[in-house]
Amino acid sequence: MHEQFAEDLALLAMGSLEGDERMTLEKHLESCSACRQELEALRGDTALFALSTSGPQPPQRAKQRLMSAIEAESRSRTVGVSKQRRFPWWAPLGWATAAAMALGVFWFWRQSDHLASEMARMQQESSARQAELEQAREVVATLTAKDAVVVPVAAPNAPPQPQGKAIYRRDSARLIFVASNMPPLPSQKAFELWLIPVEGAPIPAGVFKPDAHGTAVMVHPALPAGVVAKAFAITVEPEGGSSTPTMPIVMMGAGS
Amino acid sequence: MATLYERYSSIVYSVALRVLGDTGAAEDTLQEVFLQLWRNPGAFDSGRGSLGAWLAVITRNRAIDALRKRKPEADIDDVIVSVRPDFTTDTERSRSLEKVRVVLGAMPAAQRTALELAFFEGLTHSEIAGKTGEPLGTIKTRIRSGLLTIRKAFEG
Numbered sequence: 001m002h003e004q005f006a007e008d009l010a011l012l013a014m015g016s017l018e019g020d021e022r023m024t025l026e027k028h029l030e031s032c033s034a035c036r037q038e039l040e041a042l043r044g045d046t047a048l049f050a051l052s053t054s055g056p057q058p059p060q061r062a063k064q065r066l067m068s069a070i071e072a073e074s075r076s077r078t079v080g081v082s083k084q085r086r087f088p089w090w091a092p093l094g095w096a097t098a099a100a101m102a103l104g105v106f107w108f109w110r111q112s113d114h115l116a117s118e119m120a121r122m123q124q125e126s127s128a129r130q131a132e133l134e135q136a137r138e139v140v141a142t143l144t145a146k147d148a149v150v151v152p153v154a155a156p157n158a159p160p161q162p163q164g165k166a167i168y169r170r171d172s173a174r175l176i177f178v179a180s181n182m183p184p185l186p187s188q189k190a191f192e193l194w195l196i197p198v199e200g201a202p203i204p205a206g207v208f209k210p211d212a213h214g215t216a217v218m219v220h221p222a223l224p225a226g227v228v229a230k231a232f233a234i235t236v237e238p239e240g241g242s243s244t245p246t247m248p249i250v251m252m253g254a255g256s
Numbered sequence: 257m258a259t260l261y262e263r264y265s266s267i268v269y270s271v272a273l274r275v276l277g278d279t280g281a282a283e284d285t286l287q288e289v290f291l292q293l294w295r296n297p298g299a300f301d302s303g304r305g306s307l308g309a310w311l312a313v314i315t316r317n318r319a320i321d322a323l324r325k326r327k328p329e330a331d332i333d334d335v336i337v338s339v340r341p342d343f344t345t346d347t348e349r350s351r352s353l354e355k356v357r358v359v360l361g362a363m364p365a366a367q368r369t370a371l372e373l374a375f376f377e378g379l380t381h382s383e384i385a386g387k388t389g390e391p392l393g394t395i396k397t398r399i400r401s402g403l404l405t406i407r408k409a410f411e412g
Contacts (some may be wrong), residue, residue: 005395009400010396010400011396013403015320015374016379016380016384017381018380039337040305040336043336044305044309044339045404045407046313046316047312047313047401047404048306049403050316050408051312051349051353052356052360053270056266056270057266058282059283062269062286063265064286065283066290067257068287069291070294073295
């Protein structure tokens with residue numbers, strides 16, 4: 001560390017340096033790793049100083065609020081899965097399970113990428129969680145492997161038909177949708193899935209674009225809870241999706 | 257995220273509350289810090305230090321921004337915090353807390369005040385000098401030696 005910057009480094013770590021002194025030091029830091037290291041160490045010292053405030057606990061509602069926000073963001077996330085060949089009508093069930101696991105793995109990967117050491121500790125604490133993670137990783141590795149071959153199994157001479165499966169849990173508003181052999185879309189258009197309730201207008205249930213093989217997977221699009229689904233329908237809409245369906249309905253299936 | 261929350265929400269909330277002095281505003285900062293971590297866990301580089309220390313520094317910066325009602329000043333990715341204790345376990349946290357309190361208790365009051373004004377109130381060194389009526393150089397020296405005193409206590 002350069003002694004002439006010693007005091008200014010401490011002020012910068014505190015966020016208390018300003019003006020020309022700050023500009024000069026920041027310019028120097030761009031080329032001086034020793035001073036950068038000292039800055040990081042001084043920030044560490046400020047963190048220890050911050051620890052002196054420890055004591056107050058956040059109210060329970062703060063945790064609920066955070067978890068709700070995270071859940072809402074997770075729900076709107078869609079996952080696209082690529083494949084090499086068409087797959088048969090019953091395959092979506094397997095894909096749905098895999099997609100649900102993929103979402104779990106995706107979350108863990110986000111965590112573990114740079115929080116590797118934190119994750120290691122968490123995994124030690126929960127061997128059960130680690131086993132689940134491992135299983136999910138294996139599923140995803142199989143799904144995404146370049147050498148994976150998907151072999152269609154169907155009745156002889158049956159031409160491939162567009163197929164979709166919506167797996168829907170009303171109470172938790174959870175929906176997994178998988179589609180195969182979907183036809184190509186016009187440019188700047190996308191498919192939109194609709195939940196047709198027993199009463200009321202169709203509810204948007206996610207916009208998707210199939211991959212080159214006509215496959216698409218949507219996991220947990222945002223939906224209101226407790227809606228009884230009379231049917232699910234698909235229309236072609238602008239890429240951003242619509243709030244009401246544009247006729248005609250290209251695919252539809254009634255709930256049981 | 258629930259595990260990380262259980263482990264670090266107290267540090268994050270305490271720091272935010274100390275800076276903002278208002279439980280509602282502290283909760284908002286707590287929410288913002290953890291959501292940011294969830295959205296962008298890559299911002300924390302685990303190879304460079306402890307998550308608890310990083311969260312403490314990020315929280316302080318966000319709380320000061322909230323106090324000044326300004327947009328976040330720096331990307332959280334740019335903040336690297338290097339520190340030895342990692343605050344992972346309750347025991348480690350309380351041991352570190354005890355140590356910091358002992359160090360601060362033994363510190364001259366003027367030095368402790370300078371650290372507090374800079375860190376928890378977000379004052380610049382010239383604002384601190386103006387407030388305490390002391391020369392700028394004295395404030396600078398106090399802040400650096402104060403931080404080094406804390407560091408030394410953890411090196412032993």
